[in-house]
Amino acid sequence: MEKTGVRKNKEGEIWAIGGGKGGTGKTFITSSMGTYLARKGKRIVLIDIDIGGANLHSFLGISRPKKSLSFFFEKGVPLSKLALKTGIGNMYLISGDIHSLASDSIKFTQKLKLFRHILKLNKQYVLIDLGGGSHNNTIDTFLIADKMIAVLEPEIIAIENMYHFIKNSLFRKLKMSLRSYGFKEIVEHMWESREKYKINNLNELIECLKNSFSYIGDILDEELSKFKIYLILNKVRSSQDIIIGSSIKSIFMKYLGLETQFVGYLEYDDAIWRSIRERRPFMVNYGTSRSAKEIETFTENILQGSEIKHSRN
Amino acid sequence: MLRKEYKKYFDVLEISPDASLSQIKSAYLRLKRLYSAESVVISPIADEFPYKRRQKILKQIEGAYTALISLSYHGQHKSSYRGESLTSKGGSEDKKEKSTPFSGPVLRQIRKERGIGLYEVALDTKIRVELIENIELERFEVLPQEVYLKGHISVYANYLLLDPKKAADDYIKKYREWKSKIEEE
Numbered sequence A: 001m002e003k004t005g006v007r008k009n010k011e012g013e014i015w016a017i018g019g020g021k022g023g024t025g026k027t028f029i030t031s032s033m034g035t036y037l038a039r040k041g042k043r044i045v046l047i048d049i050d051i052g053g054a055n056l057h058s059f060l061g062i063s064r065p066k067k068s069l070s071f072f073f074e075k076g077v078p079l080s081k082l083a084l085k086t087g088i089g090n091m092y093l094i095s096g097d098i099h100s101l102a103s104d105s106i107k108f109t110q111k112l113k114l115f116r117h118i119l120k121l122n123k124q125y126v127l128i129d130l131g132g133g134s135h136n137n138t139i140d141t142f143l144i145a146d147k148m149i150a151v152l153e154p155e156i157i158a159i160e161n162m163y164h165f166i167k168n169s170l171f172r173k174l175k176m177s178l179r180s181y182g183f184k185e186i187v188e189h190m191w192e193s194r195e196k197y198k199i200n201n202l203n204e205l206i207e208c209l210k211n212s213f214s215y216i217g218d219i220l221d222e223e224l225s226k227f228k229i230y231l232i233l234n235k236v237r238s239s240q241d242i243i244i245g246s247s248i249k250s251i252f253m254k255y256l257g258l259e260t261q262f263v264g265y266l267e268y269d270d271a272i273w274r275s276i277r278e279r280r281p282f283m284v285n286y287g288t289s290r291s292a293k294e295i296e297t298f299t300e301n302i303l304q305g306s307e308i309k310h311s312r313n
Numbered sequence B: 001m002l003r004k005e006y007k008k009y010f011d012v013l014e015i016s017p018d019a020s021l022s023q024i025k026s027a028y029l030r031l032k033r034l035y036s037a038e039s040v041v042i043s044p045i046a047d048e049f050p051y052k053r054r055q056k057i058l059k060q061i062e063g064a065y066t067a068l069i070s071l072s073y074h075g076q077h078k079s080s081y082r083g084e085s086l087t088s089k090g091g092s093e094d095k096k097e098k099s100t101p102f103s104g105p106v107l108r109q110i111r112k113e114r115g116i117g118l119y120e121v122a123l124d125t126k127i128r129v130e131l132i133e134n135i136e137l138e139r140f141e142v143l144p145q146e147v148y149l150k151g152h153i154s155v156y157a158n159y160l161l162l163d164p165k166k167a168a169d170d171y172i173k174k175y176r177e178w179k180s181k182i183e184e185e
């Protein structure tokens, strides 16, 4: 599951779009970022990995694809054969379905095989729509990405779910990397005997690991510094809402030591559901709207690794 | 060298080192509000990130703000022991600095002005709390030997963004005066 080394070609990137709560706009945003980038001339593959709720095609105005990821798992059909035209030049869609990544129907080895094949999709931008929830399969897919993108609504349940999602992702990431350094059981052991060590949360676990084993401290610092979240705030209705993005950025840094790029926001816009009803991609139909500009802004920020301007005041 | 020290204050306030005074102020107010009140971003993790923990962060925020504000008022500010200013490249301050000898009480006053607690200093500099306090209160009779003392003073002064060499020299001078007086008696 090591992402560097496998992908030698630096022309493309894998973006994973998650965040924990359902309905925050992940699929809409994935389809819109893809459309924008494709029309800019990038080669795009969208992968819909949403367990049970694969619906990316609807946002592009195409009908439910007959071929899906279960062909890959069950019949060994290569990903390239599953990539469907989307009606937008340069952009292809690999669709998921209920069987593809459902919690228990997929074996660990199958999952790794899928990851290997995704990592081999060279010279293109691979945008993975993860769906909601914090299932391990979802989190593991999130972690293979070059850019981990979280979509959030300015609303308490979405915030709570995202904290959960990010903490679980970080916990898994730390476990995986310590394992690859040969410290297989340490994290689990400490977590399981957390009462003895007086560990109540992830932050204290990290502190405790660092204090107990200095060599692990270096690994953890390294991993923490590499673990970067790109945050998009969706369905924004006021400037008060936008501050939530900066606040979460601050909390992630000051509480967990995580760097977050608050890349931008998208206002609540009725034209978005209208465009789904009209079965036309939003970025094509409403390309000049203010919301389309907002989507362009955060997509560019993700692309360039920069942040929203004036996010702090 | 001092400029690099300021960087950590800008980091605490989450602004870039070229931030204006008003940006410093609004960043400070925003963060202070964020970590002192319950809100939609705090309450979901309030149990693992309680006010007690946040208070530590608030203190850092206060400290960073105090340090940066006093820095930007540099020049018109009454104090003259602040070392290099943000804008000037230093050098011009030498004269002023010479006029204010460092002493325990001066160090204590600067520390308090910058909103830094004794325990914070101890945590960051690894100097024991009692020792810092003894240095500040000039309890010469319980201070360690001169070589060690000198090291501690310069670490402490550096931490407060002061000229470590001058601080150590001034302090040691006072210390020696006390010592020779004792020996006479």
Ligand SMILES: Nc1ncnc2c1ncn2[C@@H]1O[C@H](COP(=O)(O)OP(=O)(O)OP(=O)(O)O)[C@@H](O)[C@H]1O
Residues within 6 Å of the ligand: A021, A022, A023, A024, A025, A026, A027, A028, A029, A050, A053, A131, A132, A234, A235, A236, A266, A267, A268, A269, A270, A272, A273, A276
């Ligand atoms: N900025 C917005 N303004 C108005 N409606 C929006 C906005 N963003 C998304 N929506 C609407 O919210 C609904 C959910 O969006 P979407 O399906 O993209 O969410 P999701 O995060 O992918 O959900 P799930 O977790 O179920 O996969 C859709 O009906 C979509 O049209």
Ligand SMILES: [Mg+2]
Residues within 6 Å of the ligand: A026, A027, A028, A050, A053, A055, A129, A131, A132
């Ligand atoms: Mg979805």
